[in-house]
Amino acid sequence: SSGINAEYGILPPNTNNNTYSMVKELEVSHGVITQCIRLDTYQKKFKPQTLGNILLKTNTKLGGVNWELSYNMSPLAKEMGRFVFGEPVMIVGADVTHWAREDGNKPSIAGVVCSLDRQCSKYASRIRLQVHKHNRTSDEIIRDFKDIMKELLIEFRSNSKLKPGKILYYRDGVSQGQFIQTLTEEMAGIQAACKELEEGYQPKITYINAQKRHHTRLYCAESRDGDRSGNVPPGTVVDREITNPIHFDFYLNSHAGIQGTNRPCHYTVLWDDSDMSPDMIQLLTFYLCHTYARCSRSVSYPAPTYYAHLLCARARTMLSAMRINWFDTRNKPNLQEIERKLTQNEKLKNITYFV
Numbered sequence: 001s002s003g004i005n006a007e008y009g010i011l012p013p014n015t016n017n018n019t020y021s022m023v024k025e026l027e028v029s030h031g032v033i034t035q036c037i038r039l040d041t042y043q044k045k046f047k048p049q050t051l052g053n054i055l056l057k058t059n060t061k062l063g064g065v066n067w068e069l070s071y072n073m074s075p076l077a078k079e080m081g082r083f084v085f086g087e088p089v090m091i092v093g094a095d096v097t098h099w100a101r102e103d104g105n106k107p108s109i110a111g112v113v114c115s116l117d118r119q120c121s122k123y124a125s126r127i128r129l130q131v132h133k134h135n136r137t138s139d140e141i142i143r144d145f146k147d148i149m150k151e152l153l154i155e156f157r158s159n160s161k162l163k164p165g166k167i168l169y170y171r172d173g174v175s176q177g178q179f180i181q182t183l184t185e186e187m188a189g190i191q192a193a194c195k196e197l198e199e200g201y202q203p204k205i206t207y208i209n210a211q212k213r214h215h216t217r218l219y220c221a222e223s224r225d226g227d228r229s230g231n232v233p234p235g236t237v238v239d240r241e242i243t244n245p246i247h248f249d250f251y252l253n254s255h256a257g258i259q260g261t262n263r264p265c266h267y268t269v270l271w272d273d274s275d276m277s278p279d280m281i282q283l284l285t286f287y288l289c290h291t292y293a294r295c296s297r298s299v300s301y302p303a304p305t306y307y308a309h310l311l312c313a314r315a316r317t318m319l320s321a322m323r324i325n326w327f328d329t330r331n332k333p334n335l336q337e338i339e340r341k342l343t344q345n346e347k348l349k350n351i352t353y354f355v
Helices: 017-030 039-043 048-061 075-084 145-160 176-197 278-288 303-321 335-342
Strands: 006-011 033-038 089-097 108-115 123-130 166-172 204-211 236-238 248-253 265-272
Touching (some): 006 039, 017 033, 017 303, 017 335, 033 048, 075 278, 089 145, 089 303, 108 145, 123 145, 123 303, 123 335, 145 176, 166 176, 166 278, 166 303, 176 204, 176 265, 248 278, 265 278, 303 335
Parallel strands (some): 006 033, 089 166, 166 204
Antiparallel strands (some): 089 108, 108 123, 204 265, 236 248, 248 265
């Protein structure tokens, strides 16, 4: 349905990152979707699970739909479907990734995705490069957020013929010490984008920060209550006792553990004027963990946030393929030109080619 062709690449087991990067660079330069398979995997008899995973990724990259949200699982789910999705809703995921200090003056990469349909199965994406402000190597704020959001709002309206009445924003990677600054600047970006799109347009906004880097673990009081690996069951929510007494935050263990103790994701609701109940926010967050396109089970945090992380990783891979000298202080690389090369193929902007 996307009008894009897919090519499978068989890579030797000892393939280095440069070869992989060059293959992925073909996507933006020629608009050809690629799916790489290791030679040793290809030579073995494909297990159904391995083949299924490859096909899930390929279908998604070509604009297909693997999973859709359903709102008929429980009375609360039905209420959520009516209250939240009774009007157009745009779900946004964002992440910023940084390079190591020894990589020179490479810019940070900001990746933002947004849902385009009611089932939260199709996403548009945008990439931005940004220099470190005041030479800080961990600047998490997305500097061009207003323009990114305006572009995504236009894509949403073009796809659904309507503007979103609600924007649900999942932000990854922000530490507690950066909450206020990030919230202030990025909320201003969202509101300014809405105003530029149409005077007086003020959708309801919910801003949720998702954190995986913490030391909190959840355990069952009785071993019989755990899953096969001894972890708390998927869907377990803790929103009292160990949470912040002032802000609305909660821990959600959304995935089944395979080995070891699961690390639940810590969510902090930094802004919410949509009047969603805590139960609705928690349930919707859990449901979004089931919509990750390349996995047939729930994952550790919501698909939009996961996609933003993967988008940053793909941009990082393509930057490596460009062989840019980031240590040259006299002839500094032109970030706008590099960014244009990363996003030059219009066909890729509205499909999740990066999964």
